[in-house]
Amino acid sequence: MKVVMTGAAGFLGQKLIARILADPQLPSPQGPRAVTQLCLFDVVEPPIPAVSSAKSPAISTQVGDITRADDLTQLLGEQADVIVHLAAVVSSAAEADLDLGLRVNLDGTRTLLEVCRGLAQPPMVVFASSVAVYGGALPAVVTDNTALTPQSSYGAQKVMGEQLINDFSRRGLIDGRVLRLPTIAVRPGRPNAAASSFASSIIREPLQGETAVLPVPETLALNLLSPRAVIANMVHALGIPAADFGASRSVMLPGCCVAVSDMLAALERAGGPAARERVHAQPDAGIEAIVGGWPARFDTAKANALGFSADRDIDAIIAAFIEEDRIDAC
Numbered sequence: 001m002k003v004v005m006t007g008a009a010g011f012l013g014q015k016l017i018a019r020i021l022a023d024p025q026l027p028s029p030q031g032p033r034a035v036t037q038l039c040l041f042d043v044v045e046p047p048i049p050a051v052s053s054a055k056s057p058a059i060s061t062q063v064g065d066i067t068r069a070d071d072l073t074q075l076l077g078e079q080a081d082v083i084v085h086l087a088a089v090v091s092s093a094a095e096a097d098l099d100l101g102l103r104v105n106l107d108g109t110r111t112l113l114e115v116c117r118g119l120a121q122p123p124m125v126v127f128a129s130s131v132a133v134y135g136g137a138l139p140a141v142v143t144d145n146t147a148l149t150p151q152s153s154y155g156a157q158k159v160m161g162e163q164l165i166n167d168f169s170r171r172g173l174i175d176g177r178v179l180r181l182p183t184i185a186v187r188p189g190r191p192n193a194a195a196s197s198f199a200s201s202i203i204r205e206p207l208q209g210e211t212a213v214l215p216v217p218e219t220l221a222l223n224l225l226s227p228r229a230v231i232a233n234m235v236h237a238l239g240i241p242a243a244d245f246g247a248s249r250s251v252m253l254p255g256c257c258v259a260v261s262d263m264l265a266a267l268e269r270a271g272g273p274a275a276r277e278r279v280h281a282q283p284d285a286g287i288e289a290i291v292g293g294w295p296a297r298f299d300t301a302k303a304n305a306l307g308f309s310a311d312r313d314i315d316a317i318i319a320a321f322i323e324e325d326r327i328d329a330c
């Protein structure tokens with residue numbers, strides 16, 4: 001099976017590649033299938049994680065632009081079985097530059113889907129959407145029937161991408177699966193341009209002896225999912241029969257609803273009082289406006305019925321970071 005990944009140099013791309021290399025067997029609605037070809041695409045050269053595997057797929061990398069049909073035609077060739085579309089400009093960057101966000105997040109997704117129309121068979125396309133599709137005056141608990149009212153350009157671009165994936169699926173041009181991702185924490189590495197970047201920083205940096213800035217009030221609640229659980233859910237999505245999604249290919253993944261104060265308490269449990277003291281409040285109205293507009297409480301009945309799953313609690317999320325990214329809590 002040929003698996004293509006856009007945004008392969010990014011955070012989730014690298015995690016998913018590592019998962020595929022560790023076990024090049026992926027679910028499909030017809031049963032497990034071996035990945036024989038893994039084609040990685042990004043505007044920067046995608047690194048190949050050092051994971052040893054008995055049966056490695058053939059790996060190719062391509063540097064290109066998701067908005068350029070020629071690049072994508074070269075990437076997909078005559079056939080692709082699964083396309084995991086992760087290339088994007090993330091939330092703060094898309095808010096700061098409307099044209100860039102529209103170009104990459106909307107035009108890029110449309111261009112990819114147009115190129116899919118030329119393939120011999122409709123490919124399965126997994127699209128990473130976001131909790132940012134919700135916003136504004138929301139019910140206390142967001143359900144599968146809550147209207148999509150994004151309050152950021154990034155959220156609006158994700159909604160448009162979702163609609164394209166759904167319409168192309170309805171037409172039988174692709175077999176789409178849209179996963180609305182909660183805020184992912186704890187990300188390894190350095191802070192990025194996502195408005196929610198602090199959700200990782202306030203755990204990651206203090207556990208490594210560094211200070212971190214908290215731009216939002218401690219009462220703010222977030223809906224969190226660990227990278228490990230996101231990747232497990234992406235893999236799970238590949239095995240679900242299309243008909244089980246019903247009238248919409250979109251699904252909000254389950255997460256843990258956690259107040260920042262609970263995150264800080266869990267940080268202290270994992271790293272001691274010294275770790276907690278390394279987090280300093282520095283309010284940022286812009287970040288609070290974006291992240292505070294995202295809902296934190298969900299009833300993810302559809303995702304639960306389809307077999308998607310969340311981490312147990314915030315302690316499990318921190319434990320996954322320490323274990324997976326080999327951090328010695330200090």
Ligand SMILES: NC(=O)c1ccc[n+]([C@@H]2O[C@H](COP(=O)([O-])OP(=O)(O)OC[C@H]3O[C@@H](n4cnc5c(N)ncnc54)[C@H](O)[C@@H]3O)[C@@H](O)[C@H]2O)c1
Pocket residue numbers: 006007008009010011012013041042043044064065066067085086087088089090104108128129130131181182183184185194
């Ligand atoms: N990490 C999260 O918290 C989160 C939450 C919700 C949704 N998502 C979505 O998941 C996906 C992956 O997120 P991530 O955290 O890995 O982001 P990331 O920023 O680490 O990776 C995105 C990748 O897209 C690439 N890219 C940007 N413009 C491109 C272009 N024009 N052509 C080709 N590649 C381009 C970047 O170089 C980068 O490697 C994105 O679609 C993002 O919107 C992430």
